Amino acid sequence: MPTSPSFLHRLPVLILLMLAAPASAQVGATASGTDAIEIPAADAQPAAVPVPDLREQLAACAICHGEHGEGATEGGEYFPHLAGKPAGYLLAQMQAFRDGRRLYPRMVYLMQYMDDGWLGEIAHWYAAQPAHTQRVESTALDAAARARAETLVYSGDPERGLPACAACHGDRLTGVEPGIPALVGLPTDYLIAQLGGWITGARSSKAPDCMADIARRIDPVDIRLVSTWLAGQSAAPGERPLPAGSVEPPMPCGSLTAAHDPAVTTEASP
């Protein structure tokens, strides 16, 4: 019942971030066409699906996220792809919408009366679909900007106490089972909105909330820069997240220590 004006929450940060567009980035050269969103043909059967087909039950989700969770863009809004993301991550996000840690009214509305058992099954189903790892945009960055972004992503910024993104998200930025999502295959605006969400509180994860700490430590100019750079990266088509245990997170994340196996279900928490 409490209204969650997530967009309004987010607005000031978004404006701030948009205004902070670095002089060095030549935004505008957005690729469309050949290497834009890769959506599997509607009737393409995903490779071995170890879980029952939930497409009928998930008809509502398909409207925004695509029939296999391949994602979609509509009227300038991006509906994130779910396909191939780690099941534990997907489950945590759906619980976060339901339990008030991530505010996006239309998602909250659909998640609010779903228990962990069902959300776990949904998570497994989307996780089993082909991963979407191709870049969705490419914005030309000049050499200095590119170098700064690569430093942040692969080495971090010790002065700001900022660990490398790759230290958790994996060397190829494809994420790590069971709780860390890929950073490739997402558009700039979505990435900015998520990092902004951690700053405003529209998005939060279980404490200690490592991503909130990280988002607050990055300079707003760097948020835009890193997001723009990330949106231009791809991994191999269908490349899966790294297996569990592949990385040793440089700082504690509550969402990684919490029981993450969606098969282990807890009772509906109203």
Added chain:
Amino acid sequence: MNRRGIRWGRLALLLPLLAILLVGVLMFRAQGGFAPFKVPEEGSRPAALDDAQVEHGAYLARIGNCVTCHTTRGGTPYSGGRVFQSEYGSIHAGNLTPDPETGLGDWTLEEFRHAMRHGVSRTGPLYPVFPFANFAHLTDHDLDALFAFLGTLPPVKAAAPENVLTFPASWRHGAVLAWRMLFHRPRTQADDPSKPAQWNRGRYLVDGLGHCDMCHSGRGAMQSLPVEQYMAGGHITGLGWYAPPLDRISLERWDTAELADYLRSGVSRHGSAYGSMAEVIYTSLQYLDEGDALAIATYIKTIEPSLSRRARARNRGDLVTTGPASANGLLIYQNHCAQCHGDDGRGRGLDYPPLAGNPLVASASAVNSVRLVLFGGAAPTTEGNPRPYSMPPYVGRLADDEIAAVVSYIRAAWGNGAPPVSLDEVRALRRIPLD
């Protein structure tokens, strides 16, 4: 949609009138006299009798749905803070955990019983969002079990935020007293010996703990619940859903066992739960034991339809029919809806609800249908329905006039015979808060 309430402005005019002694005294007596305001100061805080009592209390708390009103989204259960919006502002439900400062930690059993029965505690007279008129029906045995259960919760220090109300609603003692004098008529309900025990049990649960009338009854002035609109159907304050009438005629299509199943599982071949009813089933009714579910179904199927409900159904002249051709509605239906609800509108088993012959679709208020088409929905997960089917949202894919056309179509088709829905109604609902 707020055609019912007199506003507080008018109450301001009424207040001096109430001061006229005689009327005042009579009304004061009618709301219970002085007794409700004598909150017991002495008393004891007995330890729970045994595990069985605590377990019984936990069950009752489920059916009374204390947790839903007394918990914020994602908050610690029973620690309070949920906000209730109305035209007068917002009211917060308090902390029911046994924290001595901010919860019920230093309450005695006597004070708890008193607050539940009379709606007055050390806080003062309580706003009627708290269903004390319902809880007044509870036996000592049940109230004591509830208190014993609440006492076993881990104490949480959490003071509810201040209420934000406009004057005079903000003046707790004055406004609630005035409201009580005007509308509160304490009624205790003895079992009706001419009826079977199951029926009596059903009525005890429906009118008492279940507080079904808080949503399913029509509202009078200032959010009151006039007896003549008992279970006549009503709009839910602040949430915008419409709860349909519950009575002998509206529930004719269900047999008792089916209805009992629906209350626990949220699905049936007559329809599935959504909106506030999905919440009630998810957080509360799914935990009903079989006997109690049957008792509730038995009772609600015998309620006589209220006269005001019939009158209201006739008075639907207020709608402007900017009606787009229904041919358009049929076309949209075939393209977007028939794949699930069927060309004949009969749905598919437990998966997709029927629209043909569904009184909710043909009901006087079209808000539920419009909202589902705009924003979609899914029945709650329950043990009986662990993988609910879902209805896709159409906002953004169908224009407002197309939504008006398709909803008008399903309201009229297959003999549903309900009047069309206006474009304005669709536009107004588009802005409704979603969660």
